[in-house]
Amino acid sequence: MKKNIVVAGLGLIGGSLAKSMMLAEENHVIGYDVNQDSLDFALFNGIIHQAANEFLNAIQDADFIIFATPISETISLINELNQTSLKKDVIVSDVASVKSSVINTAKELTNERITFIGGHPMAGSHKKGISAAKAHLFENAMYVLTPAYRSTPEKLSALKEILQNTKSNFVVLNAEEHDEMTAVISHFPHLIASSLVHQASKWQNKHAFLPNLAAGGFRDITRIASSNPELWQDIFYHNRQKVSQLLKDWIEEMANIKELIDTNEKEKMVHFLKEAKNYRDGLPDKSIGAIPSFYDIYVDIRDQPGALASVTLLLANKNISIKNIEILEIREGITGALRLSFYSKKTQLKSMDILQQHGFEAMIQA
Numbered sequence: 001m002k003k004n005i006v007v008a009g010l011g012l013i014g015g016s017l018a019k020s021m022m023l024a025e026e027n028h029v030i031g032y033d034v035n036q037d038s039l040d041f042a043l044f045n046g047i048i049h050q051a052a053n054e055f056l057n058a059i060q061d062a063d064f065i066i067f068a069t070p071i072s073e074t075i076s077l078i079n080e081l082n083q084t085s086l087k088k089d090v091i092v093s094d095v096a097s098v099k100s101s102v103i104n105t106a107k108e109l110t111n112e113r114i115t116f117i118g119g120h121p122m123a124g125s126h127k128k129g130i131s132a133a134k135a136h137l138f139e140n141a142m143y144v145l146t147p148a149y150r151s152t153p154e155k156l157s158a159l160k161e162i163l164q165n166t167k168s169n170f171v172v173l174n175a176e177e178h179d180e181m182t183a184v185i186s187h188f189p190h191l192i193a194s195s196l197v198h199q200a201s202k203w204q205n206k207h208a209f210l211p212n213l214a215a216g217g218f219r220d221i222t223r224i225a226s227s228n229p230e231l232w233q234d235i236f237y238h239n240r241q242k243v244s245q246l247l248k249d250w251i252e253e254m255a256n257i258k259e260l261i262d263t264n265e266k267e268k269m270v271h272f273l274k275e276a277k278n279y280r281d282g283l284p285d286k287s288i289g290a291i292p293s294f295y296d297i298y299v300d301i302r303d304q305p306g307a308l309a310s311v312t313l314l315l316a317n318k319n320i321s322i323k324n325i326e327i328l329e330i331r332e333g334i335t336g337a338l339r340l341s342f343y344s345k346k347t348q349l350k351s352m353d354i355l356q357q358h359g360f361e362a363m364i365q366a
Contacts, residue, residue: 001026005064005162008032008055008077010042013095013121014068015133018047023135023165032058038130047133056084064162066119067094070234075105078116086113091155093119097182098238099146099175106148115155118146118175120182121168128228135165143168146175183242187235188250191243193225295348299338300361311338314358320351 003026007018010033021027031048032055033039039051052058055077059065065081067074074094081092092114096102099118106116123141143166147156160170173181200218204210236243260269301307308327315322324341342348348364355362 002028003063003162004028004030004061005066006030006032006052006058006062007048008058008065008067009069009073010035010038010047010130010133011068012124012128012130012132012137014066015042015047015130016135016137017066017068017095017121017163017166018042019133019135020138020165020167021162022047022049024162027162030058030062041130042133047130055080059084059090060087062090063088064159065090065092067092067096070231071096071098071101071238072234074102078102078105078109081114082109082111084111086111089113089115091115091117091159093117093145093159095119095121096238097122097186097235099144099173099178101238103146103148103175109149112150114149115151116147116149117151117156117159118144118148119159120144120146120178121166122182123168136167138166138168141166141168143170144178145170145172146178147172148175179239180242183239183246187239187243188246190224190227190232191236191247192250193222197222197225295342295345296364297340297342297348297352297355298363299340299355301338308338311340311355311360314354315340315351318350318354320347320354 005021005027007014007021007029010018010031014031014033015038018029018031021029028050029048030050030052031039031042032052033042034053036053039048039053042048043051059081067077069077074096078092078094090113092106093116094102096118097120099120103118106118109116121138121141121143123138143163145156145159156172163170196218200210200214200222257269257272259265260272299311301311312322312325321343322340323343324339326339326341327337340351342351352362352364
């Protein structure tokens with residue numbers, strides 16, 4: 001039996017969800033967006049079966065609706081849906097990275113045709129828009145579900161079933177604990193990254209050559225500052241209380257660290273750095289937690305045609321899957337550093353052995 005699924009909002013996340021759900025023959029995917037170009041692209045590239053630029057027209061025969069819109073727009077659409085006379089029962093979800101505002105809205109629903117189960121697929125990309133959509137974007141990622149209104153175990157299972165081709169790891173959390181944790185590991189770090197970029201920008205007035213030195217670690221730690229500003233403002237607004245508390249705690253901690261530096265408290269500083277290192281090194285594997293603790297290998301390669309391919313092909317021929325690959329911009333000259341990330345310690349050690357046996361200078365950072 002065909003399942004009519006409406007994806008409202010065809011950006012990176014909505015498009016990727018639509019692509020994954022298109023893999024099941026029983027799913028009929030309808031895309032709704034106010035941007036006609038996004039609809040045309042999705043339809044032409046087989047990301048959706050049907051396009052709609054009017055919300056009420058899109059949902060007439062829906063069995064499922066997934067809001068992949070900014071948080072404030074999602075709340076507005078939930079309220080509009082609540083006032084709509086629906087032909088049949090519908091299971092509704094969203095993808096917002098802040099759950100409390102959405103769930104509180106869902107708890108005010110009065111339309112008994114609606115079941116609302118909040119959702120947050122915890123994956124993304126440095127790219128944005130429907131053209132960057134990938135069916136495998138959420139593979140092995142945590143997918144948080146937050147039942148809110150008229151949910152039953154059967155309806156929760158039905159939602160998981162249409163999302164099964166995302167190959168995500170589903171976990172059920174309440175809105176409060178979700179928002180606290182995402183504030184710590186996602187929202188707050190974004191603010192810190194942006195503030196570091198602002199600091200570098202100010203110092204560039206004194207040192208014009210500064211951007212040429214801003215490689216390696218600086219680019220890694222500030223990469224997320226390149227994300228969509230309007231989207232992130234909306235996130236900060238809806239999770240403002242928790243982010244504000246984290247900023248308060250951070251300011252206090254920075255004051256303590258400043259004192260350690262000013263007074264040259266060597267032992268306390270080493271202890272502080274060791275605690276941070278031990279916690280970071282002990283973070284769980286990506287398959288368990290939302291924060292990736294990748295198993296990395298650093299490989300020195302020469303700057304010549306085919307150098308990168310020689311490493312990846314060598315491991316591919318040994319049936320080794322690389323989780324992530326990155327060329328590190330840490331030094332000038334004849335060699336470059338390649339960071340290879342793997343899913344497990346076992347694969348990391350095996351890859352290290354293979355690379356060294358074939359003459360590559362490779363190391364695991366202690």
